Amino acid sequence: MAPCYGKSHSLGEYVFDHGWAEAFERAGGRYYPKLQVAVPFTPATGRRLLVRPGPGAETARRGLVAGLRALRREIDASSVHVTFLPQEEWHFLAEEGFLLRTDRQFHWANEGYQTFEDFLAALSARKRKAIRRERRDALAAGITVELLTGSDLTEAHWDAFFAFYQDTGSRKWGRPYLPRAFFSLVGERMADRILLVMARRDGRYIAGALNFIGESTLYGRNWGAIEHHPFLHFELCYYQAIDFAIRHGLARVEAGAQGEHKLARGYRPTLTYSAHDIAHPGLRRAVADYLERERAAIAAEVEVLAEELPYRHSGTGDA
Structure with a gap:
């Protein structure tokens, strides 16, 4: 087949x-x-x-x-x-x-790290400082991050994420191709294989990143936001993905297509x-x-x- x-x-x-x-x-x-x-x-x-x-x-x-x-x-x-x-x-x-x-593409490889700090310790001092600063600045506007999977996922989360996807997709790609029903279907049929990373500010969700959890790999798929905050994209799509992979013993993070900016975040060509x-x-x-x-x-x-x-x-x- x-x-x-x-x-x-x-x-x-x-x-x-x-x-x-x-x-x-x-x-x-x-x-x-x-x-x-x-x-x-x-x-x-x-x-x-x-x-x-x-x-x-x-x-x-x-x-x-x-x-x-x-x-x-x-x-x-x-x-x-x-x-x-x-x-x-x-x-x-x-x-x-x-x-x-x-x-x-650019993939992150888990070299047996036990914590995110272990990963940072493998980087040059300048890059360690840069990533710590980016993570701090990403949440500086009172933003909190939630990681959702399995039964934690609700239609309200998919409503919010679909709005992010539509807004960012329309501006960046010109044609967001996934309908709203897609997100409900994957949430219904493979919730335990989904990691939805959501950012909240002032009581409402403002950005999110959708990942799928494989046997040994976390696959980053879609991202969107309705507010712009410096480094928030990096935090939700790359650093949270690395942190999750380390904590769950996953070997790799594949963060989707393109993106030389991923190099500085530890993702290898x-x-x-x-x-x-x-x-x-x-x-x-x-x-x-x-x-x-x-x-x-x-x-x-x-x-x-x-x-x-x-x-x-x-x-x-x-x-």
């Missing part, structure tokens, strides 16, 4: 192929529909070719690839895109003729992987050439970014 969607656009994917579509259509081609193998609106890595481990797994995966290509032909789609897959599946799809793409099967020979050659250069650029960028991490043993940070 593979989670597969026929799409007439490239919105909500976090692996951007708009340029490929525009170039192909300017040349007279038809890029849409395309097939997308992914978890919708979720830039989190996970298995995409869902086969039972064992002696027949390789054959089953090849069968899935053949099925995807047959479906592409059946609906006259231009391409198949498998996004945010594990590196092992990425290499397998390369053997099957898919084109390989990389990108980078981490490669993500996608694989693309394009039917038209001319478009395939052009994309293959582009991806070869892009992979080299991403690898070089990750090396440079790693030198800017705030940890005492990295870059030129002071002790």
Whole structure:
């Protein structure tokens, strides 16, 4: 099995192929529909070719690839895109003729810390002071923070969070895509896997960050606010997530896509992987050439970014 969607656009994917579509259509081609193998609106890595481990797994995966290509032909789609897959599946799809793409996110790694102060102790003195100052200033206006999960979550919390999501999404992205009903549904069906971090001031909620709790990873997904306060975004999305992960023994925090500002907060540049099967020979050659250069650029960028991490043993940070 593979989670597969026929799409007439490239919105909500976090692996951007708009340029490929525009170039192909300017040349007279038809890029849409395309097939997308992914978890919708979720830039989190996970298995995409869902086969039972064992002696027949390789054959089953090849069968899935053949099925995807047959479906592409059946609906006259231009391409198949498998996004945010594990590196092992990425290499397998390369053997099957898919084109390989990389990108980078920023993930925090738990190095066996027992407390948030243990994490701070691993940073350079300058960065420790900066984070302590940011956390203090974030709450300076009389703001308090609540962490909500399980039965603590109510429709009133989702009403407030949806207002934050709509306001911030409209200003930053232009099209918030999740309806209000989505939040009630996840609250009903997976409340114990949700961490909602909410900020309150003068008796009302003013900002929040939505996270999902995995077996070993905390996944940061959405953030919003109806009041601006310096560093409040960092406090709710990054520092509270780190603190929660430490207290609950989680190995990682994945704070969503993009954001070089996460480096200074201890989030490390981490490669993500996608694989693309394009039917038209001319478009395939052009994309293959582009991806070869892009992979080299991403690898070089990750090396440079790693030198800017705030940890005492990295870059030129002071002790």
